[in-house]
Amino acid sequence: MHDLVIYGAGGLGREVAEIVRRINERHRFWNLLGFLDDGAEAGTFSGGLPILGGRSFAEEFDGPLDVVLSIARPSDKRAIYEALKRCPHVRFPNVIDTDSKLSSRIAMEEGGVVSHFCSLSVDISLGRCVFINTGSHVGHDSVLGDFCSVMPNVNISGNVTIGAESTIGAGASILQGRSVGSGVMVGMGTIVLTDVPDACTVLGNPARKF
Template structure:
């Protein structure tokens, strides 16, 4: 895993070419994030969108649709990619298909998110941290972690690769989310609780005890859904 401590986090060179994989709503939100970053420090030359499902129109938010993952892999020159796919499993599947050594995956952090060296926060490649997020200290985010609008992450929390937090989700201190966890809007994981790999926490649920891998939990307190046979 490539880990980037925020003390090492620097904006790229002006005019760095970048494309967005994911031509849906999250892709348009990531485009907005990139424009907000450029307003603070002009860095990204956003060329357009890729998606394996072509959009209904040839342009998305004023930028062209450029093709599929196969087309992106065929790029002849270095290109940065923002993977704007909300589902943890789907995002991991997309990244697995993007195999060209010409592609890089920068961490994108909203310019108003307060992060600094004294907070000791580690970011993996491809992380996206949107506006209004609050992270405290001694936090580890793996590769391609998504923090949507207004999320909070407390001290000593660990979010492994491909975790996804939807708007206003909250991860308390020393909680651990295994790879591919998904927290719905306004979901909360309380202090010290562990959520197993690939598990889904429904919108508004509050996780007060450890959850195993690959379950869906809903409610307050969160309980695993039981599937009728």
């Protein structure tokens, strides 16, 4: 078994722990040690699992260590990933819930998380540490850049491109063939019918910049 820690001890981290538990029910793959969290006290517990410390725990760990980033904010994910990537013993596995459906034709970089009841169609490309939350759909030929976070019940139609470090809010929908830039926040329930430029927030139906 591979030793594994979940970085982030909040609600999202507890959800990821459940994904790991469901995977282990089918195939005992990971030894889940607990959580890392720079803002929580080591020795306390979250969801019945210990908080082991912060980033230094992973950096100083004696042996191979799998780390799952359960952090929604893309810029925070990038910072932690880049710090730990310098550690040769740290790996970033892809964690895919057993209740999700993924095509065999998906290019997925390291560190991805796909929660339960998601569906990912054919010829999709996912960058590093992409998080796709419960009940979301990604259509054919879509591209999601590094460190994107997709919240629950999002519908990304076919041939959509989303730039790095963007967040797609719960219940949002993106029309086929559209592009969303890097560093974008798409608000909850937003309907994206036209291309969205970099580094902005869009809200509403249809989406408007704010």
